Amino acid sequence: MESPDAAASGALGDVVERSEVEPVNKKEWRSLYQKREKIHPKRAEGTFRRIKWIVMAVTLAIYYLAPWLRWDRGPDAPDQAILIDMPARKFYFFFIEIWPQEFYYVTGLLILAALSLFLITSVAGRVWCGYTCPQTVWTDLFIAVERMIEGDRNARIKLDRAPFSMSKLRKRAEKHAIWLLIALCTGGAWVFYFADAPTLAGELLRFDAPAIAYITIGILTGTTYLLGGFAREQVCTYMCPWPRIQSAMIDEDSLIVTYHADRGEPRGAHKKGESWEGRGHCVDCNQCVAVCPMGIDIRDGMQLECISCALCIDACDGVMDKVGLPRGLIAYDTITNMERRAEGKKPIGHILRPRTILYASLIAVIGSVMLYLLATRSDLELNVLRDRNPLFVTLSDGSIRNGYTVKILNMAHETRTFGLTVEGLENPTYTVVGAEDVSALTVGPDSVGSFRIFVAVPQGTIHHGSKDVEFVITDKATGDEVENETSFKGPRR
Amino acid sequence: MARDRKTDTVTGVETTGHEWDGIRELDNPLPRWWLWVFYASILWAVVYWILMPAWPGITGYTKGLLGYSNRGAFAEKVEAARAAQSVYLDRIRDASVSEINSDPELLEFSLAGGRSAFAVNCSQCHGSGAQGGPGYPNLNDDNWLWGGDVDAIYQTIRFGVRSDHPDTRQNIMPAFLDDGILDRSQVNDVATYVQSLSGSEEPADAVERGGQVFAEQCVACHQEDAKGSHDLGAPNLTDAIWLYGGTRADIVNSITHGRSGVMPAWAPRLESETVKQLAVYVHSLGGGE
Ligand code: SF4
Numbered sequence: 211m212e213s214p215d216a217a218a219s220g221a222l223g224d225v226v227e228r229s230e231v232e233p234v235n236k237k238e239w240r241s242l243y244q245k246r247e248k249i250h251p252k253r254a255e256g257t258f259r260r261i262k263w264i265v266m267a268v269t270l271a272i273y274y275l276a277p278w279l280r281w282d283r284g285p286d287a288p289d290q291a292i293l294i295d296m297p298a299r300k301f302y303f304f305f306i307e308i309w310p311q312e313f314y315y316v317t318g319l320l321i322l323a324a325l326s327l328f329l330i331t332s333v334a335g336r337v338w339c340g341y342t343c344p345q346t347v348w349t350d351l352f353i354a355v356e357r358m359i360e361g362d363r364n365a366r367i368k369l370d371r372a373p374f375s376m377s378k379l380r381k382r383a384e385k386h387a388i389w390l391l392i393a394l395c396t397g398g399a400w401v402f403y404f405a406d407a408p409t410l411a412g413e414l415l416r417f418d419a420p421a422i423a424y425i426t427i428g429i430l431t432g433t434t435y436l437l438g439g440f441a442r443e444q445v446c447t448y449m450c451p452w453p454r455i456q457s458a459m460i461d462e463d464s465l466i467v468t469y470h471a472d473r474g475e476p477r478g479a480h481k482k483g484e485s486w487e488g489r490g491h492c493v494d495c496n497q498c499v500a501v502c503p504m505g506i507d508i509r510d511g512m513q514l515e516c517i518s519c520a521l522c523i524d525a526c527d528g529v530m531d532k533v534g535l536p537r538g539l540i541a542y543d544t545i546t547n548m549e550r551r552a553e554g555k556k557p558i559g560h561i562l563r564p565r566t567i568l569y570a571s572l573i574a575v576i577g578s579v580m581l582y583l584l585a586t587r588s589d590l591e592l593n594v595l596r597d598r599n600p601l602f603v604t605l606s607d608g609s610i611r612n613g614y615t616v617k618i619l620n621m622a623h624e625t626r627t628f629g630l631t632v633e634g635l636e637n638p639t640y641t642v643v644g645a646e647d648v649s650a651l652t653v654g655p656d657s658v659g660s661f662r663i664f665v666a667v668p669q670g671t672i673h674h675g676s677k678d679v680e681f682v683i684t685d686k687a688t689g690d691e692v693e694n695e696t697s698f699k700g701p702r703r
Numbered sequence: 704m705a706r707d708r709k710t711d712t713v714t715g716v717e718t719t720g721h722e723w724d725g726i727r728e729l730d731n732p733l734p735r736w737w738l739w740v741f742y743a744s745i746l747w748a749v750v751y752w753i754l755m756p757a758w759p760g761i762t763g764y765t766k767g768l769l770g771y772s773n774r775g776a777f778a779e780k781v782e783a784a785r786a787a788q789s790v791y792l793d794r795i796r797d798a799s800v801s802e803i804n805s806d807p808e809l810l811e812f813s814l815a816g817g818r819s820a821f822a823v824n825c826s827q828c829h830g831s832g833a834q835g836g837p838g839y840p841n842l843n844d845d846n847w848l849w850g851g852d853v854d855a856i857y858q859t860i861r862f863g864v865r866s867d868h869p870d871t872r873q874n875i876m877p878a879f880l881d882d883g884i885l886d887r888s889q890v891n892d893v894a895t896y897v898q899s900l901s902g903s904e905e906p907a908d909a910v911e912r913g914g915q916v917f918a919e920q921c922v923a924c925h926q927e928d929a930k931g932s933h934d935l936g937a938p939n940l941t942d943a944i945w946l947y948g949g950t951r952a953d954i955v956n957s958i959t960h961g962r963s964g965v966m967p968a969w970a971p972r973l974e975s976e977t978v979k980q981l982a983v984y985v986h987s988l989g990g991g992e
């Protein structure tokens with residue numbers, strides 16, 4: 211189906227390179243039962259390609275380097291800026307520290323991320339897919355490596371068809387070695403988010419890191435290598451649910467990469483000096499098809515496969531420059547504006563719409579609630595669990611005793627001492643297991659202090675079987691107070 | 704029906720020959736990836752039969768080359784858990800209960816171990832919360848028949864009360880009426896006296912008569928102040944806690960028929976480190992002395 215482009219080149223008098231290329235994923239021959247046709251994306255140059263290089267550099271740098279950032283939290287807490295501490299069930303993100311019971315922050319973050327995705331998608335289409343999705347970024351990187359070693363599209367097609375030779379073997383070996391190295395680094399970087407990076411790096415090199423670290427690296431190395439080197443566009447087309455969800459997010463006012471058929475058709479080869487009268491601007495050079503990493507022809511209209519990477523825009527803009535026509539035959543545009551243009555009307559703005567305003571205000575509301583919660587987050591929490599079995603105990607002098615398990619969550623990075631009182635009881639007496647006295651409950655930095663506390667009241671002070679009480683702990687040093695309500699049970703009489 | 708294969712005009716694909724209300728099924732080839740997964744599954748199954756227990760026979764089953772069995776895996780897990788615990792269990796075996804009680808690490812381990820051992824062995828009588836019931840002491844309170852320090856508790860659990868162990872704790876609350884030691888009116892008087900010890904208003908003459916009987920018959924065990932004795936396992940009769948109930952009828956009942964509850968000796972049944980953990984756990988329930 212594909213032949214080296216050089217064969218067909220030259221038909222246009224060398225102004226525009228011409229590719230004899232059929233889109234691999236064309237609607238007419240799209241079938242589940244077909245063997246995958248390998249796509250050899252041609253190198254593109256232009257504005258969007260430059261943006262993509264920059265985005266790739268930034269996102270990869272963040273991914274590989276973020277675990278190595280340090281953030282001082284005092285002597286008793288980890289100094290890794292981003293750390294998911296599974297054994298201690300804590301999540302550290304710069305100044306934010308999340309304990310398991312505060313997992314709603316993470317939920318909030320996920321909701322924010324989802325809403326931002328909705329907003330961006332409804333404004334600018336599949337930006338996520340085209341620029342920042344890991345699948346896109348790593349595939350792009352893998353293709354760049356491939357191009358570096360095996361050459362651009364034509365050279366690669368030739369190499370694929372060439373019979374076995376030493377130089378083919380060498381090129382293939384080099385390519386796969388570099389791919390595997392990238393994959394290994396990718397898997398390797400992942401585990402550093404879950405442990406102190408420098409320590410784990412040392413352990414990994416000495417081969418005494420925990421087995422799970424090697425297993426994780428192994429799995430991620432394998433998936434990166436497979437998904438970036440081989441599966442590529444099939445991940446987006448067949449495996450990823452996002453393209454399907456996208457269709458619900460995109461409407462006629464979202465930016466999509468689109469071919470202006472009204473301007474381009476009827477297409478046809480064009481010789482230098484020929485008139486443009488009575489024909490479309492598309493010179494049918496197929497450059498847009500050759501660069502497409504998804505193997506589609508954007509001139510067929512909007513397609514599920516298109517990840518909006520805009521490389522075809524770059525390719526076509528280059529062609530338009532050469533033939534001396536204005537850019538933008540393929541461009542980001544909205545369906546509404548295409549229709550308006552066809553009717554000869556002026557294009558209208560697409561950003562301010564009820565939908566985008568709704569998303570933006572939801573983001574603002576949730577964002578500010580979360581900021582407020584984070585800013586007012588207490589580093590102290592008190593949980594009181596009353597014994598249910600037995601409900602209460604009668605002591606030999608007739609007094610009634612209840613048992614409680616008191617958990618003090620000290621989320622500060624220093625040891626703190628608390629005094630405890632129970633309000634709402636007459637003459638309570640306390641005994642405590644785990645500390646000398648209820649006036650001196652000591653809890654280490656960043657940890658949960660658990661104490662068994664027995665509270666007894668004299669005979670006859672509990673009526674009707676139950677009394678509402680309040681446990682109050684007071685930080686001895688700062689005077690900070692935290693309360694927790696519970697009840698005190700006694701005989702029903 | 705399967706003979707009735709036709710070629711679908713729209714897709715150009717042959718149909719399977721099945722027809723449901725005019726709807727025919729296309730006989731498309733299977734997707735390649737599906738086919739490969741299918742072959743891989745078959746291969747996997749064959750490998751699995753060879754390696755793992757698989758086929759039932761008349762008297763047994765094919766064991767598989769790996770020799771795996773769920774029962775064996777479970778035994779290994781138990782073994783591993785025991786090995787992990789042995790660090791503590793070895794130290795507990797060599798330590799006295801009071802040493803365990805003052806070592807935070809061993810204490811924590813013993814409280815967890817004691818809790819589960821209590822649930823299995825003790826809760827049937829003493830209740831899951833150790834709250835007891837008529838005839839079965841509440842282990843949460845501050846009242847102890849045979850002493851509430853951790854060593855005394857350990858001794859009681861090891862040898863039991865009126866058990867068949869030679870070192871058992873042993874005493875007798877006689878059946879004063881049944882055995883003819885006291886007559887009915889004396890029993891009533893003593894009961895009145897005992898009630899008065901807890902501050903209840905009783906007729907003075909009955910209290911006095913009862914007091915005399917008490918001094919003759921009961922002080923040997925319950926002591927002159929009626930506060931009982933840990934050495935003899937005699938309950939304190941002046942407090943708010945009644946093992947067999949504190950109403951007049953309960954008290955008369957106890958004096959009339961006697962009381963002789965039994966607690967088995969656990970030393971012959973459980974490992975020494977389990978008994979120690981139990982002692983430490985019971986001591987921690989709130990009334991330990
Ligand atoms: S059609 Fe264009 S924008 Fe879409 S995937 Fe292909 S090159 Fe990218």
Ligand code: SF4
Nearest residue numbers: 492493495496498526
């Ligand atoms: S749309 Fe542009 S790049 Fe594609 S064939 Fe036409 S002129 Fe060439």
